[in-house]
Amino acid sequence: MDLHKRVELTRLTNALATPSQLQESQTRGLTPSLVSSLHFLGGSLIQIGGAILNIPAPAIATSAIIFHRFHLLAGFFESSIRDTVAASLYIASKTCEIPLRPNAILAAVDTACEDPLAVGGKRIPKRKYSHASTEVLDHWELRILTTLAFDMHVVTPYTLCFEYLVAMNVDNERQKIIAQRAWNYINDTMKTKICILHQPNVIAVTAIWLAAREADVELLDGEKWWEAFDVDTEDMGHVVLLLREGRNIAIRERDRIVSGREPTLTIDDVKERVLEEASLSSW
Amino acid sequence: MDKKRHRWRDEEEDALLAERRKQEKERKKKAKLEKKGKGSNSEHATAPANSTKSYLEEKVAEIDLTSSGLCRFKAPEVRSCRSVENYERLNHIEEGAYGVVFRGRDMSTGDIVALKKLKVDKDQHGFPITSLREIEALMALDHPNIVNLKEIVIGGALDQIYIVMEFVEHDLKSLMTEMREPFLQSEVKTLLYQLLSATAHMHHNWIIHRDLKTSNLLMNNKGMIKVADFGLARYFSDPAAPMTPLVVTLWYRAPELLLGTKQYSTEVDMWSIGCIFGELLTNKPLIEGSSEINQIMKIFELLGYPDDSSWPGFRSLRNAKSINIPKDRQPKTSLRSKFPYMTSAGVDLLSRLLQFDPKKRITAQEALEHSYFKEDPKPKAPHAFPSFPSKANEERKRKAPSPRAPVAAHGFEISDSKLLGFTDDEDDDKPILASPTSGLFKDNERLGAGFQLRLG
Numbered sequence: 001m002d003l004h005k006r007v008e009l010t011r012l013t014n015a016l017a018t019p020s021q022l023q024e025s026q027t028r029g030l031t032p033s034l035v036s037s038l039h040f041l042g043g044s045l046i047q048i049g050g051a052i053l054n055i056p057a058p059a060i061a062t063s064a065i066i067f068h069r070f071h072l073l074a075g076f077f078e079s080s081i082r083d084t085v086a087a088s089l090y091i092a093s094k095t096c097e098i099p100l101r102p103n104a105i106l107a108a109v110d111t112a113c114e115d116p117l118a119v120g121g122k123r124i125p126k127r128k129y130s131h132a133s134t135e136v137l138d139h140w141e142l143r144i145l146t147t148l149a150f151d152m153h154v155v156t157p158y159t160l161c162f163e164y165l166v167a168m169n170v171d172n173e174r175q176k177i178i179a180q181r182a183w184n185y186i187n188d189t190m191k192t193k194i195c196i197l198h199q200p201n202v203i204a205v206t207a208i209w210l211a212a213r214e215a216d217v218e219l220l221d222g223e224k225w226w227e228a229f230d231v232d233t234e235d236m237g238h239v240v241l242l243l244r245e246g247r248n249i250a251i252r253e254r255d256r257i258v259s260g261r262e263p264t265l266t267i268d269d270v271k272e273r274v275l276e277e278a279s280l281s282s283w
Numbered sequence: 284m285d286k287k288r289h290r291w292r293d294e295e296e297d298a299l300l301a302e303r304r305k306q307e308k309e310r311k312k313k314a315k316l317e318k319k320g321k322g323s324n325s326e327h328a329t330a331p332a333n334s335t336k337s338y339l340e341e342k343v344a345e346i347d348l349t350s351s352g353l354c355r356f357k358a359p360e361v362r363s364c365r366s367v368e369n370y371e372r373l374n375h376i377e378e379g380a381y382g383v384v385f386r387g388r389d390m391s392t393g394d395i396v397a398l399k400k401l402k403v404d405k406d407q408h409g410f411p412i413t414s415l416r417e418i419e420a421l422m423a424l425d426h427p428n429i430v431n432l433k434e435i436v437i438g439g440a441l442d443q444i445y446i447v448m449e450f451v452e453h454d455l456k457s458l459m460t461e462m463r464e465p466f467l468q469s470e471v472k473t474l475l476y477q478l479l480s481a482t483a484h485m486h487h488n489w490i491i492h493r494d495l496k497t498s499n500l501l502m503n504n505k506g507m508i509k510v511a512d513f514g515l516a517r518y519f520s521d522p523a524a525p526m527t528p529l530v531v532t533l534w535y536r537a538p539e540l541l542l543g544t545k546q547y548s549t550e551v552d553m554w555s556i557g558c559i560f561g562e563l564l565t566n567k568p569l570i571e572g573s574s575e576i577n578q579i580m581k582i583f584e585l586l587g588y589p590d591d592s593s594w595p596g597f598r599s600l601r602n603a604k605s606i607n608i609p610k611d612r613q614p615k616t617s618l619r620s621k622f623p624y625m626t627s628a629g630v631d632l633l634s635r636l637l638q639f640d641p642k643k644r645i646t647a648q649e650a651l652e653h654s655y656f657k658e659d660p661k662p663k664a665p666h667a668f669p670s671f672p673s674k675a676n677e678e679r680k681r682k683a684p685s686p687r688a689p690v691a692a693h694g695f696e697i698s699d700s701k702l703l704g705f706t707d708d709e710d711d712d713k714p715i716l717a718s719p720t721s722g723l724f725k726d727n728e729r730l731g732a733g734f735q736l737r738l739g
Contacts (some may be wrong), residue, residue: 015361069361094412095419098519098523102408138409142441145410146364150418150435196361 013066014155017196018074025072029274033249036193037273038076040249041116041264043191045085048112052126053089053105055098057187061156063092064190070144072196079140080266082113086132087140093177095152102137103181106130116263117254157186157204164204164229174217185243192246194239205231206239360396362524367436367445370398386450389433395450396433403414403442417513418446420490428481430501430511451509452673456498461671465566468625470506473663475560477508477652482556486512491519497562506668523548531555533578534568537705538589539641541579543601553650557636564622579606586637587615594639596700628655 025035043064050060067088071081086109093100107127145152161182165175185207189195194203205226212219219225226236257263264273346651370387376397385398401414421432433447454567455474459465466474478500485492493515501509515530525545531537537554539547561569570585572578583589588608589597597603618634625633633644645653656662 018360021361072361073363090409091415094410095417134409139441141409142403142444146435146441148436148445149362149364151362151422152415152419153422230623 005056012155014201015151021072025075031277034273034277037249038070039193040191042081045112045116048118049108052108055102057158059096059098060111061190062096062154063088065154065195068193068196069148073147076270077267082109082265083136083140086137087144090137090141101271102134104215106132113218114264117156117257137267155200157200160200161205161207164208168220168225171274177215178211181214182207185210188243192242195244201229202231202235205229206236209216209236232240364435366439367438397448398448399446401444413514416516420513420516423488426481426484428477428508429510450505453502454498455500455502458671459566466563466620469660469663470561472656473665474508474563476656476662477648478556479650481510482552483651486647489518490516491549492516492552494532495552496532496535497559504670506665519548534571538582538639541575553636553644557633560633580584585617588705589639628658
């Protein structure tokens with residue numbers, strides 16, 4: 001019986017980044033803020049690409065987590081994020097049992113790259129074909145799988161979020177209001193490193209907390225309900241902080257694109273950004 | 284006054300809470316110290332080269348300890364594959380549909396392992412989904428009767444991927460073809476019980492195997508069965524999501540699959556176990572059909588025809604219309620006469636495993652508690668099993684004739700030319716991005732000719 005319990009617990013947890021892995025990922029010539037920007041761009045591309053492919057949010061989140069984990073270990077100088085975004089979607093479509101054709105994924109990512117932060121507001125015509133080759137897709141799929149030791153086990157916070165709301169006996173009407181907002185917050189965490197730094201229960205709880213505060217709903221008469229889900233305020237605070245950082249990055253990247261600069265999507269773009277930031281800091 | 288008392292009460296509670304946390308902390312510290320002692324011992328015994336990792340692990344444990352009294356899920360860390368060069372190649376074991384299997388030795392621990400080289404077919408849709416499922420299932424399952432996946436390692440080129448598993452001497456199918464007499468009743472009980480307990484564990488963890496058969500059951504020289512080959516395994520959900528009915532090797536395929544249902548669940552594994560049970564008793568596959576129609580007719584010959592009371596709703600299944608069931612035939616099973624020497628408890632268990640209606644079929648957990656395992660002859664202790672010379676250990680195994688699992692709709696199909704005779708990937712074109720091969724398992728090394736036999 002003990003054996004079963006252990007397995008069930010691991011089914012609720014995600015592999016997380018270690019402190020030294022985080023440090024290393026930031027010393028490869030990249031500033032912490034640039035690393036966060038690249039994670040953000042990738043997460044954003046995955047969300048747009050996933051929406052074009054019409055796959056459910058948990059599958060999109062799964063690809064995002066795979067993407068963030070890979071770049072945590074591999075950095076950003078070996079691969080263009082548009083390649084790894086496509087490969088992450090490809091892997092998640094397999095592990096989530098949503099069969100997608102490689103060409104459909106490549107075309108969706110191409111479309112997403114036209115406007116990676118969805119700033120334009122205008123509808124970009126969906127591409128049906130891509131010039132990118134499936135061999136490149138296969139290559140990065142294998143690179144991601146081997147870099148992550150084939151551990152594709154990913155738990156997303158979405159179901160937990162609903163289960164927690166049900167467990168707290170939130171009535172239907174308020175549940176609807178909170179769930180929708182919490183859902184959006186969870187989507188936001190997938191564009192940041194939050195999902196490789198915190199367990200899904202922490203993310204679900206923080207999203208509910210933020211949503212309830214925003215909707216001005218008091219849960220469980222002001223009790224410390226998050227402790228029932230094994231989350232403390234310190235972790236929640238960290239998630240909120242990272243979400244705010246994510247929002248700032250979104251503004252910064254949006255401004256860049258609005259001012260006419262190219263989004264940072266390839267290795268060469270990243271190199272350019274490094275030089276650009278270096279010259280800025282020397283000012 | 285009221286306010287004051289309120290505050291006081293809080294403080295009391297706080298003090299209690301703090302006390303409780305302190306105790307908890309101490310308990311955890313103690314447990315950790317014990318674990319650390321154990322951990323460092325095994326660390327030294329198994330992997331002396333890996334000291335940086337244990338340092339990290341301690342760091343993570345430290346963080347757990349200093350935080351509050353809440354339950355912390357110990358998180359595994361994100362990590363990469365090791366190289367196949369950590370293993371010494373010993374000999375070639377067999378070539379299955381999914382890849383070549385070698386026997387090897389972990390150079391740091393000396394453990395003997397089986398290395399299964401995965402076939403990455405680049406014409407198909409990237410990395411095979413079947414292999415992804417197998418790896419995910421094996422990583423999630425930890426049970427003495429399920430083959431233990433140690434890790435995945437990579438060779439010099441990107442497409443050289445090896446699953447490292449515990450080495451098990453035999454597979455049950457080849458073992459049985461070489462036995463003159465079938466297993467004793469007491470031995471059958473032990474084997475069946477182990478198979479059921481492994482299956483109960485899989486089902487408990489929401490995994491269906493979908494290809495249980497004797498050639499996928501490995502057996503070591505200590506009488507332990509290990510369920511292997513999770514290439515068709517899948518997570519299932521409740522209520523069931525539609526899945527392809529093209530699973531399970533024909534002779535072991537449940538009637539609802541033969542009739543084309545897409546909404547099935549763990550019961551398909553239980554039917555296969557029924558077929559395996561019969562095979563263990565007689566040393567001969569229980570129902571050897573030559574086609575899907577022939578298979579279902581043979582099932583009816585053995586178990587009688589189903590009717591609306593024994594299997595409500597079966598007529599609405601997709602393929603049911605193409606089967607003629609004579610109206611005057613009474614449902615009648617001939618299991619009793621087929622196994623004249625078995626006790627009635629044994630026949631009862633077998634007939635419950637081979638129930639037409641999936642809803643009435645016995646579950647793995649229920650089967651484990653069946654009286655068949657409690658009556659005489661009692662299950663034989665695994666270590667009392669006779670040991671057999673292992674082909675895998677010493678020489679190339681002759682593959683016992685056994686039908687293959689269906690391959691359609693699972694990602695890739697293997698052309699006949701690849702199944703005939705052995706060709707390593709040598710002749711195939713390399714993917715353009717792969718680096719030149721290097722390392723222990725060189726592609727240009729012909730199998731069977733180059734290896735050295737090392738015993739012990």
